[in-house]
Amino acid sequence: xxxxxxxxxxxxxxxxxxxxxxxxxxxxxxxxxxxxxxxxxxxxxxxxxxxxxxxxxxxxxxxxxxxxxxxxxxxxxxxxxxxxxxxxxxxxxxxxxxxxxxxxxxxxxxxxxxxxxxxxxxxxxxxxxxxxxxxxxxxxxxxxxxxx
Numbered sequence: 085x086x087x088x089x090x091x092x093x094x095x096x097x098x099x100x101x102x103x104x105x106x107x108x109x110x111x112x113x114x115x116x117x118x119x120x121x122x123x124x125x126x127x128x129x130x131x132x133x134x135x136x137x138x139x140x141x142x143x144x145x146x147x148x149x150x151x152x153x154x155x156x157x158x159x160x161x162x163x164x165x166x167x168x169x170x171x172x173x174x175x176x177x178x179x180x181x182x183x184x185x186x187x188x189x190x191x192x193x194x195x196x197x198x199x200x201x202x203x204x205x206x207x208x209x210x211x212x213x214x215x216x217x218x219x220x221x222x223x224x225x226x227x228x229x230x231x232x
Contacts, residue, residue: 114193179212
């Protein structure tokens with residue numbers, strides 16, 4: 085079984101590809117190269133989210149007033165949709181930053197609930213995952229049965 089590792093020491097120019105990571109065995113789980121790959125992916129996601137937030141701010145500042153009530157309603161609806169999207173991205177940004185911090189502490193890639201590996205395919209699909217697939221399914225089932 086794989087064990088937790090410490091901070092990655094691989095240079096940025098040596099980042100692995102998804103295919104290379106998927107080919108690695110269990111003994112290589114969350115080694116320095118994999119942690120460097122996920123750190124780079126999370127940092128890029130963080131950068132993109134921050135860029136989107138800045139663009140939204142600029143877009144909302146550029147709004148012009150229009151006399152037609154229908155046009156004004158359309159613009160207001162677009163702004164509301166954009167703000168909801170940014171709110172979801174704000175929550176995702178927090179998770180991304182927590183994931184980067186968990187790489188620093190050596191906890192990234194390990195289920196918060198069971199301590200077992202989350203799994204490379206799941207982390208590739210959702211780099212901010214903190215639960216293994218089984219633990220997540222149990223949590224969702226509990227929420228469905230008992231509510232939040």
